[in-house]
Amino acid sequence: MTEVVVETKHLTRRFGAVVAVRDLNLQIFKGEVFGLLGPNGSGKTTTIRMLCGLLAPSEGTAIVAGVDVREAPDRIKELIGYMSQRFGLYEDLTVAENMDFYAGIYGLEGPSKRGRIAEVVSFLGLDRRLGQLAGTLSGGWKQRLALACSMMHRPPVLFLDEPTAGVDPAARRGFWQTIHSLAAQGTTIIVTTHYMDEAERCIRVALLSQGHLIALGHPDEVAAQVGQGAKTLEDAFVALQERDEQEQA
Amino acid sequence: MKRFGPMFRKEFIQMRRDRLTLAIMTGIPVIQLLLFGFAIQTDVRHIPTVVFDESRTPTSRDVIAAFENTGNFHIVAHVDGRDALNDWIARGDAQAGIAIPHDFPRNLARGTTATIQVIVDASDPLSSQAALAAAAGVAQVRNLAILSAAANRTELPIETRVRPRYNPGLRSPNYIVPGLVGVILTITMVLVTAMAIVRERERGTLEQLIVTPITKTELMLGKIAPYVGVGLIQMTTVLLLGRFVFDVPLTGNVLLLYSIALVFVVASLGLGLFVSTLVKTQQQAMQAAFFFVLPNILLSGFMFPRQAMPALFQWIGALLPLTHFLKVLRGILLKGVGVPELWREMVILLVFAAALIALAVRRFQKTLD
DSSP states (O other): OOOEEEEEEEEEEEETTEEEEEEEEEEEETTOEEEEEOOTTSSHHHHHHHHTTSSOOSEEEEEETTEETTTOHHHHHHHEEEEOSSOOSOTTSBHHHHHHHHHHHTTOOHHHHHHHHHHHHHHHTOGGGTTSBGGGSOHHHHHHHHHHHHTTTOOSEEEEESTTTTOOHHHHHHHHHHHHHHHHTTOEEEEEESOHHHHTTSSEEEEEETTEEEEEESHHHHHHHHOTTOOSHHHHHHHHHHHHHHHHO | OTTHHHHHHHHHHHHHHOHHHHHHHHHHHHHHHHIIIIIOOSSOOOEEEEEEESSOSHHHHHHHHHHHHTSSEEEEEEOSSHHHHHHHHHHTSOSEEEEEOTTHHHHHHHTSOOOOEEEEOTTSHHHHHHHHHHHHHHHHHHHHHHHHHHHTOOSOSOOOOOOOOSOTTOOHHHHHHHHHHHHHHHHHHHHHHHHHHHHHHHHTHHHHHTTSSOOHHHHHHHHHHHHHHHHHHHHHHHHHHHHHHSOOOOOSOHHHHHHHHHHHHHHHHHHHHHHHHHOSSHHHHHHHHHHHHHHHHHHSSSSSOGGGSOHHHHHHHHTSHHHHHHHHHHIIIIIOOOHHHHHHHHHHHHHHHHHHHHHHHHHHHHHHO
16 A cells, blocks of 8 residues: 555544544545545644644654654654645745745755755746745735745645635636645645635545544545535535534534 | 754844834934933023012122023023012023022121022922022122131132042033943844744744744744844944044943943843743834833933932842943943953843843743744
């Protein structure tokens, strides 16, 4: 079988009495585009924060690119790229300056830095934007720049948090093509989202609800697993959200 | 520490592009120096004075001339009644009034005590003190002349010879400008670092940074290091303007001054970092910094003598790094003293710098998680 790049075993995280993530078991393969799907408060963000080494698990383990998040949370950060939903780059720096900064932060120097930046620029088509201030880019170009910065160090695992929220449809399609071609080159991509069109572009999705994994598989299979008459992923998602709201009420 | 370099470069580019920060860093020193240097004069001269001369004799006119010759009084009006005199002072058109009664020349000639009344508007403490001192001086000079003539003496029995050391001309700029170096460094260092860090938090760029391998120490040091340079440039600007515009001396060892200033700047940056951990927005950072600036100006001895304050406020003042740095500034610039006289302040500033940075780093790490 294909190589497992991210694996969680009984991964659990509590905040006081609240269990944000409960006994999560996942295997994510090399070159996969994997979706973590769920309503707000389902435990997506907590899971991602544990996988990025930002938050220690209360119980269980997670191995990311061969490294245990409990043992070496700082080493993890060299092996992953992270692109947040909110544009996290410097709007008062140019495209080139942002890339130069992140390449430096990821430890690249001299000719290898210049070479890698040139490579990423041509892969993402940023050539003609280099001198532009990041703050003046459109939503689609901002996403590309953010992706460029998060992949400077050729991370084997890339986390994308609602990557195409607020991006126009044409730019969105282009972005997903890029993501799939990155995956084809062997990068494992984990997308967290509650947008159906993003979830449906994933190879497999894990559906989370109140910290539990309730369905896992191809987007169509997940819909079937949820049951309750759900035919599409969206039906499944809405059914879940309603159930959560009823339980909370 | 290999990621310190990129962080430093990035911060430097941002600093150059940010108009508000640039304005704070260049505007504050120049404007404050000109304001404080030109506007603040602690020696009050030309107090507007109204005169009510009831006797209208050569003797009384002679006394009035003596008052005017001190330079402290500037006669703006002669009135013919006590009510009119009070009105002038009440309206604020005059801050002092001199009333000479009709029996003044007669008493003087007879050898009994002749009185002159001087009324001062004490709602303004500095000018009323100057007026009181000058009025007492006028009487004393006269008395001395009359008494020594009567006693047939030409030499004074006792004379105090006062030597105003380190600032012989008693010039205000000599006192204000060195202090201003410390005040400006405090304001800008605290404000600019607090804002620079809160800005990363506010704009969401910190979120992206903490998922990279950069360590918290690299992040923080790279962020504050450019401002050390800014602080030293500001200090140079103020010292040069002080030297060439206000003629403030640079008596002592300038290298020693810069070394101690470096320690002071680090302490102030530590404070700025600390403030950044307490606030959420840039606006709050600005308010917090200004809240902090006021005690620095009032209690550090920059404008008001600390000896005059109640013990509690002297202690609070001693907790401000600026208080100790002011001693260093005035010591080196005006007195020309060195390490033997200033070692205590140097030790205190070093302790402040180490403690503030340590405290700020600890809190900063907590707020990142």
